[in-house]
Each structure stands twice: as C-alpha cells, then as structure tokens.
Amino acid sequence: MRPVFRFAPSPNGPLHLGHALSALLNHTAARASGGRLLLRIEDIDSARCRPEFEAMIYQDLAWLGLGWEEPVRRQSEHFADYRAALGRLQSMGLVYPAFESRAEIRALVAAREASGQPWPRDPDGAPLYPGSAGRLDAAERARKLDAGTPHVLRLDTRAALARIGRPLAWLEEDYGDIPADPSAWGDVVLARKDSPTSYHMAVVVDDALQGVSHVVRGRDLYAATAVHRLLQELLGLPAPRYRHHRLIVDAAGHKLSKSTGAASLQALRAGGATPADVRRLIGLD
Missing domain, CATH: 3.40.50.620 (HUPs)
Incomplete structure (x- = not known):
C-alpha cells in the first residue's frame, strides 16, 4: 500500500x-x-x-x-467519531469526570508546593492533575453530574496501563523503538464541556480513520506520542511510524x-x- x-x-x-x-x-x-x-x-x-x-x-x-x-x-x-471513541473508553471504566476549575487546580498545586515539596509536572511543564475526582464514589459523582457541576473527562492513566499490562513504544524514523511513558502526563483530559474531544483523542482517531501510515511533525510533540500510543492500544488502532523534526x-x-x-x-x-x-x-x- x-x-x-x-x-x-x-x-x-x-x-x-x-x-x-x-x-x-x-x-x-x-x-x-x-x-x-x-x-x-x-x-x-x-x-x-x-x-x-x-x-x-x-x-x-x-x-x-x-x-x-x-x-x-x-x-x-466529525465530533461523532470522537464521541464514539470516548464511549468505548468509558465502557472500559477508564474515564472519570473531574470537577475542579483551572483556577482551583492552580490553587491546589500552589498550596502543595508552598509546603516545600515540588509538585510533579508533565513533559510540557504543566502540573499533573492534583485533584481527587478519580477517587470519588459513584454516588458522589452522580450527585455532581445531576447537579450540572461543570467538569472535564479525564483518562484514568494508571488503570489504562494496567489494562494493557505491557510496556509501550513507538517507532521513530532513524532511531527505532522509543519507550513510551504515558504516566508522565498524568490523567490527561479527553473532553471538555465546550468540546467533545481533546487534541490527543482527535489526532489518534483521525490518523486511524484516514489510514495515516507516517506522522511527520514537530519535536514539540515528541513526548506526547506516549499518550497517543496508549490511546491507540486501548482503542485497537494501528500505530503509524513517527518522525519528529527540528523546530x-x-x-x-x-x-x-x-x-x-x-x-x-x-x-x-x-x-x-x-x-x-x-x-x-x-x-x-
């Protein structure tokens, strides 16, 4: 082909x-x-x-x-395509609603760093999600959702990696297999109130539906490929070959x-x- x-x-x-x-x-x-x-x-x-x-x-x-x-x-x-992929992850129990606003997340991180311990950050330098939404019981989540509390939908990365049960990697042109560490990104956002998808979700769905075999993109997206590989594995999508060029x-x-x-x-x-x-x-x- x-x-x-x-x-x-x-x-x-x-x-x-x-x-x-x-x-x-x-x-x-x-x-x-x-x-x-x-x-x-x-x-x-x-x-x-x-x-x-x-x-x-x-x-x-x-x-x-x-x-x-x-x-x-x-x-x-093509929002319906992304909703369908999100629904598959939800059916696996790998998605949860998180109710903190961006301002609340910044305040949580600042409070924890004020104690003298740096908060972990993702490869782009943003703090990992510090909230407790992933630990809410089903009744409390349902109460918040029924009340219309604003929220985003996050991937339970630890549970997702446990479901796969093996190390991930991607094929980088001229370098071979690169180990992928999705946990470095924490529980990434998959959808927001104002959008039924995130960049991470949309890009892996689009590449698969369009039959993309080679992804050539900037080095700034190199680390994010770990998230994309995780989503591809969870959704049963093929993994393209990657080349991350200089900026x-x-x-x-x-x-x-x-x-x-x-x-x-x-x-x-x-x-x-x-x-x-x-x-x-x-x-x-």
Missing part, C-alpha cells in the same frame, strides 16, 4: 515558518515514497478557530507549491508561535518573499 502522510494545522492564526517546514517535509516525503499527502484542519477549538484563518492555510500552502488530496477532513465535522526558533531560541506574533507566511509574501526564500529560511534550499 502507498504510504499516507498528513499535514494538520489549526486555523487559529496565520501559518509561520515552522508550519512551512512541517508541510514541506510531509510533501517531500510523500513524493519521494510515491505516497499520498492529506490535509486535515484541526478546528476543535471553536473559540479560537476562524474561517478566515482556514482560508489563509489553503492560500499559503498553494503558494508554497503544495498539493493535497480532497476532501479535506475538518475535525469540527524553527526565534533569535532567543524559542519555538515560533502564533501567540507570540511570529512572522506569518502571508506577511513574508507581502514583503516580496518567494517560496524559494521560505525554503532557504527554514534550511530546505
């Missing part, structure tokens, strides 16, 4: 050079292997994603000379980000840059 690659941006701001590197690496790998290139729009965050940014994605990629297969998968049109950084060594105002591809184009200039700037000339 032909290899299947995908580029999956979120339409929550303009694309920048970091996106260009990922898109071009996927495009090049697909061409070199005689494979297919898919475009996926990861727009589960309805508060930040905008149609105008999605339109800019198509314009920027076309300007770079990229082509992709149609139709484009838009995550906001494009600014003068201070920080990863380019939409939120910090990294120069967009549209701004570069408006300033007279060519696709060849972009390739040179990201080291692909």
